[in-house]
Structures are given as C-alpha cells and as structure tokens.
Amino acid sequence: MNIERLTTPWWFLRVGVGAAAFLAGLDKFFNLLADWPAYLSPIAAQILPLSPSSFMHVGGGVEMLVGFVILASHTRLGGYVAAIWLVGIAANLVTTGHYFDVAVRDVIMAIAAFTLARLTEARASEQAGEGIGGLSLLSREKMIA
Numbered sequence: 001m002n003i004e005r006l007t008t009p010w011w012f013l014r015v016g017v018g019a020a021a022f023l024a025g026l027d028k029f030f031n032l033l034a035d036w037p038a039y040l041s042p043i044a045a046q047i048l049p050l051s052p053s054s055f056m057h058v059g060g061g062v063e064m065l066v067g068f069v070i071l072a073s074h075t076r077l078g079g080y081v082a083a084i085w086l087v088g089i090a091a092n093l094v095t096t097g098h099y100f101d102v103a104v105r106d107v108i109m110a111i112a113a114f115t116l117a118r119l120t121e122a123r124a125s126e127q128a129g130e131g132i133g134g135l136s137l138l139s140r141e142k143m144i145a
Contacts, residue, residue, distance in 0.1 A: 003126040006119055013116040014075055020109070021082055022067025028060025036060075039102070041095040070116070076124070079117030086110035 027033045037052035045052050066085065070078035086106045093103035 003123060006122070010116070010119045010123065013112055013119065014070060017079065017082060017109070017113050017116050018067045018070035018075075020067070021063050021070065021078075025060040025063025025065075025067060028056045028063070039093060039096070039099060041092045043095050044092060076117045076120040079113045079115075079120060082113035083110045083117065086113060 024033070028036050036056040040052045040055060044055075048055050050058070062085070066078050066081050069075075070082065087110045090103040090106040090110070093099040093106065
C-alpha cells in the first residue's frame with residue numbers, strides 16, 4: 001500500500017473535521033447557525049448545574065480547542081476526542097426525541113474523525129519506517145520477493 005496516495009484525503013479530513021469543530025464551537029457563542037440550547041436534551045438540562053446556554057458555551061470552548069488541536073498540532077488525539085464527542089452529541093440528540101437527522105450526521109462526522117485519527121497513525125508509522133501493521137512497505141516487498 002502506498003501511503004502517499006492517502007495524503008490528499010488525509011488533508012481534506014484534517015481541514016474539514018478541524019474547521020467544522022472550531023466553527024461549530026465558535027457559533028455556540030453567537031447562535032448564527034442554530035439555536036444551540038434547543039439541541040440539549042431535557043434530561044441533560046434537568047441534571048446539569050448550568051443553564052443550557054452556559055453549557056453550550058462550555059461545549060463551544062471544548063469544540064474550538066479540539067478543532068484547533070486537529071488543525072495545528074495533535075491531529076490523532078484531536079480526531080479521537082472529536083469522534084467520542086460527536087457520538088456523545090448524537091446520543092444527546094436521540095434523547096430529545098427530535099433531531100434524528102442531525103444525530104445521524106453527527107455519527108457520520110464521528111466516523112470521519114475516527115478515520116482521520118487512524119490515517120494519522122498510519123502516516124506516522126510509515127514515516128517512522130514501521131509501515132502499516134508494523135512492517136515498512138519496503139520490508140514487505142523484500143519478504144515477498
């Protein structure tokens with residue numbers, strides 16, 4: 001497998017997932033894209049010690065941080081955190097009894113974030129000479145020949 005063929009998809013995922021997380025987090029403070037507090041499950045709203053709006057501000061800060069981490073430094077870690085975060089958001093949306101379409105999209109975005117993290121691992125392994133599965137591509141070719 002030629003890992004270089006995955007460079008373009010990796011960059012698209014990195015920029016797309018990172019920018020989406022950062023911009024969605026930023027919008028939690030402005031509510032231009034959506035009325036974010038409306039997406040909070042009534043169950044969660046009763047349990048939380050914060051108002052739905054304040055909770056969305058905290059969540060927005062986390063999303064901005066995760067987006068920045070994906071874009072600027074630790075793509076693998078940010079990808080895994082984004083994947084878990086998005087599954088949590090989808091679970092929250094399902095408990096509202098509404099927004100099932102948004103929950104499905106968040107699960108798909110979680111899959112994209114997970115894929116980004118795994119591709120980042122594969123790139124790091126290949127660059128370290130380990131290759132995918134612990135053997136470099138050159139080592140595999142020598143073993144086959």
